[in-house]
Amino acid sequence: MRLEGKVALITGGARGQGAAEARLFAREGARVVIADVLDPDGMAVAAEINELGGDATFVHLDVSSQDDWQQAIDATVAAYGKLDVLVNNAAIWRGGHVLETTGEQWDTVLDINAKGVFLGTKLAIPEMRKAGGGSIVNISSTAGLVGSRTSTAYSASKGAVRLFTKSTAVQYGRENIRANSIHPGPIDTPMGDQVWPDAGSREEAIERTVLKRIGTPEDIANGALFLASDDSSFMTGAELVIDGGLTSQ
Ligand code: NAD
Numbered sequence: 001m002r003l004e005g006k007v008a009l010i011t012g013g014a015r016g017q018g019a020a021e022a023r024l025f026a027r028e029g030a031r032v033v034i035a036d037v038l039d040p041d042g043m044a045v046a047a048e049i050n051e052l053g054g055d056a057t058f059v060h061l062d063v064s065s066q067d068d069w070q071q072a073i074d075a076t077v078a079a080y081g082k083l084d085v086l087v088n089n090a091a092i093w094r095g096g097h098v099l100e101t102t103g104e105q106w107d108t109v110l111d112i113n114a115k116g117v118f119l120g121t122k123l124a125i126p127e128m129r130k131a132g133g134g135s136i137v138n139i140s141s142t143a144g145l146v147g148s149r150t151s152t153a154y155s156a157s158k159g160a161v162r163l164f165t166k167s168t169a170v171q172y173g174r175e176n177i178r179a180n181s182i183h184p185g186p187i188d189t190p191m192g193d194q195v196w197p198d199a200g201s202r203e204e205a206i207e208r209t210v211l212k213r214i215g216t217p218e219d220i221a222n223g224a225l226f227l228a229s230d231d232s233s234f235m236t237g238a239e240l241v242i243d244g245g246l247t248s249q
Contacts, residue, residue: 001029002229007080009033009072011063011120012090014042016189017139020217021087021224022046026054028225033076035061036090063090063116069123076127083127085228088117088161089139093191095151106153113157114164121168125177133176137227138165139220140181142243151195162239169237178236180227185243187215210245 008025012018013034026032026049034056036042042058049056057079061072076083091113094105117138128134143151144158161181168179186192186205192214196202206214223242226232241247 001027002225002231003085004029006030006084006228007033007076007082008085008087008228009035009076009083009120009124010087010089011035011061011116013087014038014045014058016191017184017187017217017220017224018087018089019045020221021089022056023049023054024218024221024225025085025228026052026056028229030085030228031080032056033072033079034058035063035072037062061090063088063120064111066119066123069119073123073127082131083124083134084131085135085137086120086124086128087137087139087224087228088120089137089224090116091139091154091157091191093151093154093194095195096153097150098152101152106156109153110157110160113154114160117161117164121164121179125172128177129175134178135228135232136165136168136177136179137224138179138181139224140165140183140239142183142185142241142247144181145183145239145241145247166237173236178227178232180232180235180238180240182220182223182227183239183241183243183247184220185209185215185241185246187217187220189217208246209243210248213244215242215244 014036046056046058140161141158143155148155165181
């Protein structure tokens with residue numbers, strides 16, 4: 001098992017990609033903390049993992065709150081004794097061109113998507129130091145690699161995650177704390193339904209990929225597993241693009 005003995009905290013683990021990562025990590029031997037604002041959904045994913053013989057706990061976490069983060073990290077260490085892996089997956093999507101985006105919308109998106117990743121990283125690193133190292137996996141987007149036609153603040157937040165990941169890698173590599181980003185293309189999740197709300201827009205998203213399909217949450221979870229595990233022990237500051245070839249054209 002590729003995560004035997006590891007303790008992983010996954011934000012936004014109540015549904016979508018985060019839930020797929022929680023299930024896969026647990027199957028690979030990790031003890032998993034699912035952290036989300038959706039309490040009943042998160043508890044249900046943890047219960048499902050436990051029923052299948054895994055080991056998972058749910059904690060309430062709004063990633064934009066430093067107090068919540070401290071409580072989530074403390075709860076992780078109280079339950080499992082340490083923290084080895086942090087997956088900063090939680091995010092929200094908001095559409096809008098530059099002229100349509102209000103300052104309030106900008107702040108909301110950046111607070112959750114970018115500041116949330118910063119706060120989690122800041123509070124996880126001291127625990128990873130105690131554990132002798134760690135792996136931080138930040139979920140960015142293809143919208144963090146190229147300009148977005150539809151979602152200004154979201155794209156800016158994902159670009160921030162991309163470079164914040166590299167700063168983390170550069171600053172803490174000496175301590176065996178690695179940080180890498182994942183850049184998903186169109187993925188079939190509740191957020192995907194929000195971005196592509198009808199058959200036409202979904203078909204358009206599929207058509208823009210090279211592989212001519214929408215990705216599954218498991219496509220991303222497989223990449224997150226690789227970056228979380230020691231299989232990627234010589235990788236840090238890197239970008240793992242899982243987008244069906246979208247940005248290769
Ligand atoms: P999703 O909306 O299905 O899941 C996101 C999860 O994050 C939800 O459980 C939600 O409750 C949680 N969340 C939102 N705000 C939170 C907060 N303040 N504190 C804690 N949890 C919060 O979306 P998804 O598609 O599974 O997205 C996972 C990641 O992948 C996100 O970072 C997203 O930006 C990224 N991504 C998604 C796609 C896609 O097509 N779905 C594409 C590129 C990148």
